[in-house]
Amino acid sequence: MQIDIWSDIACPWCFIGKRRLESALEDFEHRDEVEVTWHSYQLDPSLPEHYDGTETEYLASRKGMPEEQVRQMFGHVAEQAAGEGLAYDFDALVVANSARAHELLHLAKERGVAGAVKEALLSGHFEHGADIGDVDTLVRVGVDAGLDEAEIRAALEDGRYRPSVEADVSAARHIGVTGVPFVVVDMKYAVSGAQPPEVFREVLQKAWAEQTPAIQVVGDGSGGDACGPDGCAV
Amino acid sequence: MQIDIWSDIACPWCFIGKRRLESALEDFEHRDEVEVTWHSYQLDPSLPEHYDGTETEYLASRKGMPEEQVRQMFGHVAEQAAGEGLAYDFDALVVANSARAHELLHLAKERGVAGAVKEALLSGHFEHGADIGDVDTLVRVGVDAGLDEAEIRAALEDGRYRPSVEADVSAARHIGVTGVPFVVVDMKYAVSGAQPPEVFREVLQKAWAEQTPAIQVVGDGSGGDACGPDGCAV
Numbered sequence: 001m002q003i004d005i006w007s008d009i010a011c012p013w014c015f016i017g018k019r020r021l022e023s024a025l026e027d028f029e030h031r032d033e034v035e036v037t038w039h040s041y042q043l044d045p046s047l048p049e050h051y052d053g054t055e056t057e058y059l060a061s062r063k064g065m066p067e068e069q070v071r072q073m074f075g076h077v078a079e080q081a082a083g084e085g086l087a088y089d090f091d092a093l094v095v096a097n098s099a100r101a102h103e104l105l106h107l108a109k110e111r112g113v114a115g116a117v118k119e120a121l122l123s124g125h126f127e128h129g130a131d132i133g134d135v136d137t138l139v140r141v142g143v144d145a146g147l148d149e150a151e152i153r154a155a156l157e158d159g160r161y162r163p164s165v166e167a168d169v170s171a172a173r174h175i176g177v178t179g180v181p182f183v184v185v186d187m188k189y190a191v192s193g194a195q196p197p198e199v200f201r202e203v204l205q206k207a208w209a210e211q212t213p214a215i216q217v218v219g220d221g222s223g224g225d226a227c228g229p230d231g232c233a234v
Numbered sequence: 235m236q237i238d239i240w241s242d243i244a245c246p247w248c249f250i251g252k253r254r255l256e257s258a259l260e261d262f263e264h265r266d267e268v269e270v271t272w273h274s275y276q277l278d279p280s281l282p283e284h285y286d287g288t289e290t291e292y293l294a295s296r297k298g299m300p301e302e303q304v305r306q307m308f309g310h311v312a313e314q315a316a317g318e319g320l321a322y323d324f325d326a327l328v329v330a331n332s333a334r335a336h337e338l339l340h341l342a343k344e345r346g347v348a349g350a351v352k353e354a355l356l357s358g359h360f361e362h363g364a365d366i367g368d369v370d371t372l373v374r375v376g377v378d379a380g381l382d383e384a385e386i387r388a389a390l391e392d393g394r395y396r397p398s399v400e401a402d403v404s405a406a407r408h409i410g411v412t413g414v415p416f417v418v419v420d421m422k423y424a425v426s427g428a429q430p431p432e433v434f435r436e437v438l439q440k441a442w443a444e445q446t447p448a449i450q451v452v453g454d455g456s457g458g459d460a461c462g463p464d465g466c467a468v
Binding site: 008011013044076080175178179182187190191194195199203215224226229231233234 | 242245246247248250251277293297307310311314409410412413414415416418421422423424425426427428429433436437449450451452458459460461462463465466467468
């Protein structure tokens, strides 16, 4: 069973949704046959690579919202995050563009460690004030996941994974994704947003039950000339 | 649409079946959306790397069939091949183990040129007396398809694609393949043997019609907190 997840790193509901899906997967009896693929999505490609103010200041200036209101929003989100065991720290959060972090994720995907890198990026960003726009931070995350430092630096330098990031974003547009997290099961059912684990559980069961049980051999099986271990039909 | 084909190189019906499928694909209106993946299968892993006699002698000695009967069989197969525009030359055919040719195919698959290499191997083996057990022959085939000579030699030397070949053979066993060619469409319908183009045409149409039209968003779409271009839900 294939699960495709579009998500950003600078996306508080994406981390919460990740935990809720994981909680549903824990109870899912066929979890060992599930393959998760992370796809890139950028909520705000216009974000500066680095921004010296706080996330509160950034949102307040960008949206024209009173800082107090932004702080209340964060309080609500942090509460939901805490409910999933996540310790969001909006005061420490570093505002940064996630483009390069997505490039790192694609390198990680090629090397089979996308899950670990995604987790480290989300946790770093929301819980530990990590700057996901900073190359050295990304190198550390990648190396911790087993990637080669020289390869990470070279990839972030020459942008070899930019087309892969763009392909993900364009696939999201094609599918009709307008917000993230966006979880697609077997390219058949989608769960939009960080819904409760029960919703994920239901979709997993439904998609599993509908999987084609086996390949159906067309015709009576005798119509085609073939070669087998004992020789070829003539 | 995904087409998975298990086939060997030393398999006369595999080349004929390839042409019949290609003929069906030519008429298929969605042919540009079809992706073909070649999978390895070895009809006779016990074949020697090199055998000095003719295929007729090999089969006659191995099966205990009179050479005249083997020649008649070849005549029949060559006739079917000619019907698909293929000039089989059983007198020139070099008996050889296809293991290394399959390793080359996996390298070619990684580099996106599996189709060209598969075609060259089949044509070389059945039409031009090429020795598919010979490293220099495989190098020539690979280089003609755009692969790097040093990489081919290194891969055939250290056997880095042997696990990929074995994975294909083991997948075939899992699916229940007992003879080749074995063509699977969308992991749903299988065509066993070199059946007429009409059979392939029918399966392509059927599988296409049954493809899930679009991803279905579960629930009313409002149940999950998400982040969008205008910010995050709170």
